[in-house]
Amino acid sequence: MSVVGHPPPPFFKRGPAPLARLAVFVLLSLALLVLDLKYRYLELARQGIAVALYPLQRAAYTPVDLYEHLGDYFSSLMAVQRENAQLKRKELETANWLLRQQHLDLENQRLRELLDMKAKQPVPGTLAEILYTARDPFSRRVIVDKGSQHSIAAGQAVVDEAGVLGQVTRVFPLQSEVTLITDKNQAVPVKILRNGLRTVLFGASDGQLELRFLAANADVQPGDLLVTSGLDGVYLPGLPVAKVVRVDRDAAYSFARIVCEPVAGVERHGQVLILGLREALPPQIEEAASRDKPVKGRRARKKE
Amino acid sequence: MAIQPTHSSRRILLPVKQWFILFSLAAGFFLNLIPLGHAIGVPDWVALVLAFWCVREPQRTGMGTAFVFGVLMDVAAGSVMGQHSLAYLLLAYAAAGLSRRILWFPLAQQALHVLPLLLATQLVMVITRLVVGADFPGWGYFLGSFTGALLWFPLTFVLLLPQYQPVEKDENRPI
Numbered sequence: 001m002s003v004v005g006h007p008p009p010p011f012f013k014r015g016p017a018p019l020a021r022l023a024v025f026v027l028l029s030l031a032l033l034v035l036d037l038k039y040r041y042l043e044l045a046r047q048g049i050a051v052a053l054y055p056l057q058r059a060a061y062t063p064v065d066l067y068e069h070l071g072d073y074f075s076s077l078m079a080v081q082r083e084n085a086q087l088k089r090k091e092l093e094t095a096n097w098l099l100r101q102q103h104l105d106l107e108n109q110r111l112r113e114l115l116d117m118k119a120k121q122p123v124p125g126t127l128a129e130i131l132y133t134a135r136d137p138f139s140r141r142v143i144v145d146k147g148s149q150h151s152i153a154a155g156q157a158v159v160d161e162a163g164v165l166g167q168v169t170r171v172f173p174l175q176s177e178v179t180l181i182t183d184k185n186q187a188v189p190v191k192i193l194r195n196g197l198r199t200v201l202f203g204a205s206d207g208q209l210e211l212r213f214l215a216a217n218a219d220v221q222p223g224d225l226l227v228t229s230g231l232d233g234v235y236l237p238g239l240p241v242a243k244v245v246r247v248d249r250d251a252a253y254s255f256a257r258i259v260c261e262p263v264a265g266v267e268r269h270g271q272v273l274i275l276g277l278r279e280a281l282p283p284q285i286e287e288a289a290s291r292d293k294p295v296k297g298r299r300a301r302k303k304e
Numbered sequence: 305m306a307i308q309p310t311h312s313s314r315r316i317l318l319p320v321k322q323w324f325i326l327f328s329l330a331a332g333f334f335l336n337l338i339p340l341g342h343a344i345g346v347p348d349w350v351a352l353v354l355a356f357w358c359v360r361e362p363q364r365t366g367m368g369t370a371f372v373f374g375v376l377m378d379v380a381a382g383s384v385m386g387q388h389s390l391a392y393l394l395l396a397y398a399a400a401g402l403s404r405r406i407l408w409f410p411l412a413q414q415a416l417h418v419l420p421l422l423l424a425t426q427l428v429m430v431i432t433r434l435v436v437g438a439d440f441p442g443w444g445y446f447l448g449s450f451t452g453a454l455l456w457f458p459l460t461f462v463l464l465l466p467q468y469q470p471v472e473k474d475e476n477r478p479i
Contacts, residue, residue: 004362004401018367022397025367029374029393032386037436042385049379053337057380060337132339135381137445138430138438143339143382170382177382184439205439 043170050172061132124276126150128158130269131175140183140203140266142166146274147174155234157275163240163263164188164228165272176274180266181241182207190241191229195219198229201242201260207267209242211258216249220258233278240264306360309464311408317467324466325357325365329373337380344444347452350377350388351395351425355418356456356463358399359406370396383429384436391428395421415456422449 004018015021036042128146146152148171156168158178166186170177179186182203191198197219204210214220224244230237242260249256307317332349340346350373357365374389381388398421399406406417426446434440 004397004403006404018397018400021367022393025371025393026390028371029386029390032375032378032389033384033432033436036385046379046385049376053376053380056334057337060334061339064339133341135336135339136383137342137441138383138433141382185437205442 125273140180147172147176157235160264160272165264189229189232190226193225209260216256345447345451347448352452355399358396359403362400362403367396387432391425395425415453419453422452
């Protein structure tokens with residue numbers, strides 16, 4: 001092995017030159033990048049390494065866990081009592097709704113039968129705990145303590161007590177990775193509860209969300225609640241997602257800039273519910289595909 | 305291979321043990337695994353220890369080690385495969401290339417040499433991810449390199465500890 005910048009005398013055999021070695025390894029890394037991003041071939045290798053690293057990862061989590069629980073241990077009785085009183089009050093407040101829920105559910109079912117609509121499927125959920133935020137600073141993901149051993153699958157929706165938190169994007173045997181709705185590449189199909197306007201919600205930087213591609217005169221007001229529309233076949237319809245905080249309508253742009261804030265405790269740690277996968281939506285109509293083709297052809301011809 | 309703490313030092317070190325190099329890299333990896341959220345200013349320990357050994361022992365640690373630890377880091381951090389390995393590779397190459405120059409300087413100036421290396425490592429990662437379409441994490445992200453460069457002093461002391469031997473003064477010995 002030779003040292004960078006100092007070629008050995010030719011009579012010692014010391015392996016390939018540093019620059020050649022660098023080229024080989026860089027090519028290997030680039031190959032890894034392409035294989036992972038474009039073809040997703042490396043999930044199995046990733047799972048294998050993740051399983052091997054699992055004990056080390058749990059061990060590394062211990063100091064943080066200890067620190068958090070030490071805080072719990074020393075938190076005063078007062079705080080616990082206050083929380084207890086708060087929870088009791090909340091329970092009473094929601095009791096009214098809960099008591100009527102059963103009645104409404106039955107009524108709803110009867111009405112649906114009357115209308116001959118498919119009954120809403122009850123979806124099973126798995127309770128999980130957020131362990132920690134993933135180290136990668138370029139994305140917003142958290143690790144939860146349930147994995148494929150607990151029959152979690154990629155694509156499942158994750159909610160907490162207030163609303164939608166994100167979606168399971170990668171499953172390891174004992175853990176899984178949840179991409180939060182505030183991630184830049186995470187899109188949630190939503191509708192505005194007030195008027196039923198359908199749109200798509202994207203993550204923006206600093207833990208906020210953005211409604212893109214809505215016309216400047218779209219009927220959106222600050223304070224509007226956005227709920228999942230369920231059109232994607234992933235999220236159940238009607239789960240609260242975000243609240244509109246600010247609407248900037250600039251005549252210079254054709255789209256309004258609409259900033260929203262997540263309803264769920266996205267940046268908080270705690271218990272979450274991983275909802276089961278929904279029934280698959282009916283396959284998309286072939287017509288749409290065949291209609292696209294001539295359009296593409298026309299575009300291609302225009303370019304020529 | 306360096307047999308003195310710096311080339312201008314009179315002190316002679318014991319030879320380094322290969323297992324200690326790997327152990328210190330593993331310890332750095334473990335420190336990287338501790339979940340601190342997106343806390344600002346936390347150094348990349350693996351990059352730091354790797355830079356140290358590539359400067360000290362360019363014949364024992366190099367791009368192979370950098371690549372392996374890079375892949376491990378990619379999985380552990382949940383980032384794109386190849387992101388850390390690419391950055392660590394370039395770091396190892398540059399550190400080994402600058403090794404003979406860096407070791408002539410006292411520690412403070414060594415740290416000044418290492419700072420741009422660490423910054424370049426982070427820059428490679430940022431560019432890799434921005435090309436792929438991720439969000440820019442903010443300028444605070446680069447603060448980790450500055451903390452890392454500051455840690456060069458204690459790191460040198462700790463990692464060279466097994467190689468120190470008791471000082472025996474002999475006026476007749478040349479070095």
